[in-house]
Amino acid sequence: MTENGTPRLLDAGEAALVVEFGTMVDPSISDRVLALDDALAANRPAGLTETVPTYRSLMIHYDPLILDRETLAGHVRDLTGGDTARATTPARWILPCCYEAPHGEDLAAVADLIGQTVDRVAALHTGGTYRVYMYGFAPGFAYLGGLPEVLAVPRRPSPRPPHPTNAVMIGGGLAAVATVPMPTGWYVLGATPSKLYAPERTESFFVSPGDEIRFEAIDAASFASLAIREAAGERVARREEVH
């Protein structure tokens, strides 16, 4: 497919259709994925069960006994044929992030890898504006683009022990926030007291694919107090409109 042309429609079995806008990690491809996702949310055919935006495609799960494949494909072509601007304005979230011990477990390792001080690594990371490309891999694992080039270290050759909850990580030229502890090939730069995923909360997720994230450095004492407020039900992440 061409990056600006008609998307490819690929069948993932008889109950999922992949609308592929490209094969790369690229904000303009992601915009088209999210524009179609918005359009389907606003104009949702009966039988569409759920959609999964990824870097470069939208997976549409559907019930083929209710929604015919060709009908769905025609609907998708209609929605991708004209203006492809997003119908919704993405939110920008300011996430507090503590880079200090004990949270910034791998900050020194990254500083060594790129020949910078730990303070400089933290400052570079805080300076970035990140796009939430997609969730995947685990509940609330958000893949972020927009990592400053100098921080583009490859992922570890073998996984490190499980990271803490709400880890702020980098690896392979991308950034991530990961909510559920698990072994990882990424480097843990810090942690946020903000829970992107809380199944017990009414709004289990508040950051959507396409949103922007910026990190705001906090010290360990602030982390502790914000974590208490978050645990009490407050959302310590702040929302800003993107202009």
Next chain:
Amino acid sequence: MRVLAIDDAGPGVTLQDGGRHGYLRFGITAAGPMDPLMFATANRTVGNPLHATAIEVSTGGLTASAPEGPLGLALISAGFRATLDGEALPTACALTLEPGQRLAIRAGSTGAWGYLAVAGRIDVAPVLGSTATHTRSALGGLGGRGLRAGDRIPVAEARMGDGAPQRLLAPWLARDPSLIRVVLGPQDDYFASDQIAAFLERSWTVSPRGDRMACFLDGRPLTHTKGHDIVSDGVAMGAIQVPGNGLPIILMADRQSTGGYPKIATVIGPDLGRLAQVQGGSPIIFSAVSIGDAIVARRAEAEALQRDIQREPMVRTDFPPEFLLNVNLIDGITDALA
């Protein structure tokens, strides 16, 4: 409230419902039953909604009792050996578990999953709209974990069964486990035509190291034409991804929502359950079908689940061990239908 008491449970025995849908976009796996048709049949037998919470029994086995009052149950497996107070039960049966009785379910020579549905409502709190257990992310079921000895599963609105165990007639569960139909794609263009042909012509062996997340295949590796890394995209249940070593991995109920390997084909929905039932070490062959064919098969399943499930009294209650050892998946069920 009545309870189903778990006296013993092997690893991998979980509570499942129709799955946790609507959260794939946030990285949440649907989970749900490995053999959706058998699961729904068990629920239908006891008069529950098709997607009601039931127990998925692994080859680890289960022993259960009903200490607070009788429970109506349906137990369906594909070759497990089940007994009620030591008396053998058919592979598909309805029964009433009375206080003091003991229901034991053990793996047999075929089949990987069985379903135990309770007449009434298994009363555990849904998480994100579902009771399906996903142990890797500790969601659903009882505390996000598998069942274990000492668990007491509350059953609301419990109904009794019809007394003596009855054989169930569910001919749609007599499925050929070795032939698995697939729709090619979404990344079949990462493979040359001779590799697609090899994928369809070769016999693959299901590896014993599979679980609810994935079914691993052994055989002669496939080769890629455009490399084995793609930028991550969505993963459907039944997606057959081919990683760098060329050995296909079929992603099942507990799969991750996205992945970065090319997917040569996708198992059609109606064949997911029969694939899940294949024990490690057994061969399978893939057959490519059209989406239209897949929909015909889906419709047949949906129609089967509309029918009443007929029952007949158990004539034979003491199966000799050699009979039990000789039942295979098809015979085990067709015999129960005879």
